[in-house]
Amino acid sequence: MPAxxxxxxxxxxxxxxxxxxxxxxxxxxxxxxxxxEGISKGRWALPGGWIRFxxxxxxxxxxxxxxxxxxxxxxxxxxxxxxxxxxxxGKRVITIAxxxxxxxxxxxxxxxxxxxxxRWFKLHxxxxxxxxxxxxxxxxxxxxxxxxxxxxxxxxxLPKKFxxxxxxxxxxxxLETELDxxxxxxxxxxxxxxxxxxxxxxDVSHRAANFYRFDKKIYKQLKESGFTFQL
Amino acid sequence: MPAxxxxxxxxxxxxxxxxxxxxxxxxxxxxxxxxxEGISKGRWALPGGWIRFxxxxxxxxxxxxxxxxxxxxxxxxxxxxxxxxxxxxGKRVITIAxxxxxxxxxxxxxxxxxxxxxRWFKLHxxxxxxxxxxxxxxxxxxxxxxxxxxxxxxxxxLPKKFxxxxxxxxxxxxLETELDxxxxxxxxxxxxxxxxxxxxxxDVSHRAANFYRFDKKIYKQLKESGFTFQL
DNA sequence: TTACAAATAGTCAATTTGACCATAAATTAT
DNA sequence: ATAATTTATGGTCAAATTGACTATTTGTAA
Numbered sequence: 001m002p003a004x005x006x007x008x009x010x011x012x013x014x015x016x017x018x019x020x021x022x023x024x025x026x027x028x029x030x031x032x033x034x035x036x037e038g039i040s041k042g043r044w045a046l047p048g049g050w051i052r053f054x055x056x057x058x059x060x061x062x063x064x065x066x067x068x069x070x071x072x073x074x075x076x077x078x079x080x081x082x083x084x085x086x087x088x089x090g091k092r093v094i095t096i097a098x099x100x101x102x103x104x105x106x107x108x109x110x111x112x113x114x115x116x117x118x119r120w121f122k123l124h125x126x127x128x129x130x131x132x133x134x135x136x137x138x139x140x141x142x143x144x145x146x147x148x149x150x151x152x153x154x155x156x157x158l159p160k161k162f163x164x165x166x167x168x169x170x171x172x173x174x175l176e177t178e179l180d181x182x183x184x185x186x187x188x189x190x191x192x193x194x195x196x197x198x199x200x201x202x203d204v205s206h207r208a209a210n211f212y213r214f215d216k217k218i219y220k221q222l223k224e225s226g227f228t229f230q231l
Numbered sequence: 232m233p234a235x236x237x238x239x240x241x242x243x244x245x246x247x248x249x250x251x252x253x254x255x256x257x258x259x260x261x262x263x264x265x266x267x268e269g270i271s272k273g274r275w276a277l278p279g280g281w282i283r284f285x286x287x288x289x290x291x292x293x294x295x296x297x298x299x300x301x302x303x304x305x306x307x308x309x310x311x312x313x314x315x316x317x318x319x320x321g322k323r324v325i326t327i328a329x330x331x332x333x334x335x336x337x338x339x340x341x342x343x344x345x346x347x348x349x350r351w352f353k354l355h356x357x358x359x360x361x362x363x364x365x366x367x368x369x370x371x372x373x374x375x376x377x378x379x380x381x382x383x384x385x386x387x388x389l390p391k392k393f394x395x396x397x398x399x400x401x402x403x404x405x406l407e408t409e410l411d412x413x414x415x416x417x418x419x420x421x422x423x424x425x426x427x428x429x430x431x432x433x434d435v436s437h438r439a440a441n442f443y444r445f446d447k448k449i450y451k452q453l454k455e456s457g458f459t460f461q462l
Numbered sequence: 463t464t465a466c467a468a469a470t471a472g473t474c475a476a477t478t479t480g481a482c483c484a485t486a487a488a489t490t491a492t
Numbered sequence: 493a494t495a496a497t498t499t500a501t502g503g504t505c506a507a508a509t510t511g512a513c514t515a516t517t518t519g520t521a522a
Contacts, residue, residue: 204468
């Protein structure tokens with residue numbers, strides 16, 4: 001009989017759940033995994049797990065994200081705790097939700113991983129999820145909508161080099177509105193956060209767009225001198 | 232021998248800590264309480280406590296805030312969880328920090344309560360606090376600085392009726408800058424969030440300022456029609 | 463070589479901002 | 493009473509930004 005390790009290693013009252021956003025084909029995606037065991041076996045849900053005694057919650061979130069999806073080095077920050085009394089069946093479990101943005105370069109998470117157990121879902125095609133995961137998702141999406149307007153975090157959803165068209169489509173998808181192309185360009189470029197790359201689009205059947213990259217250092221400098229990102 | 236109720240009623244791995252902001256005399260205050268028992272006896276710290284099995288964390292925060300300070304019906308929302316492995320001596324405790332804004336009408340919290348054990352501290356005169364409370368404080372203050380610019384929550388720190396001068400001073404205290412009075416007035420009034428009261432200042436040795444109040448309903452309407460608060 | 467598609471550039475009136483100056487209304491000092 | 497003082501409130505004006513457009517460029521595809 002195997003030793004019952006769990007109750008020694010982990011904090012059984014607190015879990016982590018990751019809300020992982022991706023962006024492809026001008027649509028926002030959410031990564032879900034199929035539960036292999038436990039109460040909600042066979043159902044799609046947010047990737048998550050337990051916190052170990054010897055790791056912080058940030059470390060736990062990073063570890064879980066990597067072990068469940070294969071990606072690392074992505075934008076990851078805490079959303080908040082969810083703790084309705086009856087959110088988890090049978091026992092009292094508080095979960096701390098994390099918020100991750102995955103860029104297109106990291107999109108092929110299934111490579112090497114159990115592809116059938118982790119899948120991107122379009123934001124508006126998310127099924128009914130167990131526990132309070134739909135609530136977490138809703139909260140996280142509203143947070144994204146707000147945050148993307150006040151901080152330059154949207155770039156985390158794009159490849160390192162991207163076109164202005166891609167950002168426009170990203171913002172349209174997140175904010176669920178149409179935006180004026182020339183005006184959006186002008187405003188974004190005037191911030192001087194984007195550095196033009198010496199490279200253009202290829203294999204497109206029209207004028208090739210220039211690539212840009214977001215420069216963290218420049219943003220840090222601007223912020224220190226009083227600049228606030230605003231779209 | 233009294234029954235050892237605690238370990239049955241509460242979740243011993245998760246606590247609540249409240250970061251309570253107040254505003255008086257043009258200065259930001261933080262409410263601290265003196266610990267009466269436990270590891271950090273006699274030291275000033277953020278008000279907090281344990282979560283009961285049969286209450287949500289929002290309920291726990293509300294209960295603790297009221298029982299420790301006597302105030303109720305104040306702006307209270309979750310900040311986030313803090314969970315460094317060694318933040319609490321001896322055992323692993325995750326805390327969920329809450330963020331409260333108390334208006335001047337509720338300032339006399341000591342009335343009826345143990346005045347010597349709860350006290351307002353000026354933000355820049357906070358002593359060294361136990362656990363990671365200074366870190367929570369720093370995070371919460373940065374959050375306030377950000378949030379107050381993008382959402383009309385500052386009014387929660389003022390009395391129901393206030394003058395434009397009071398808001399100006401409030402913003403100057405939070406953002407730690409000087410602001411141009413006429414321009415600030417103009418911008419704020421143009422939003423149409425403030426309703427002039429039919430009442431003026433009294434007993435001031437200069438021209439009396441008009442009182443205004445913040446109207447939640449108007450804000451809700453404006454927000455639904457696309458308006459975003461921005462200062 | 464022309465049609466097209468999307469990128470990029472430019473226009474212009476209306477609005478908003480930032481830096482001010484001016485006046486109004488209250489009290490206190492003379 | 494009148495003047496001085498203090499803060500509230502009202503205005504001005506050039507500069508910058510926005511929103512709604514039109515125009516031009518640059519690349520494939522017919």
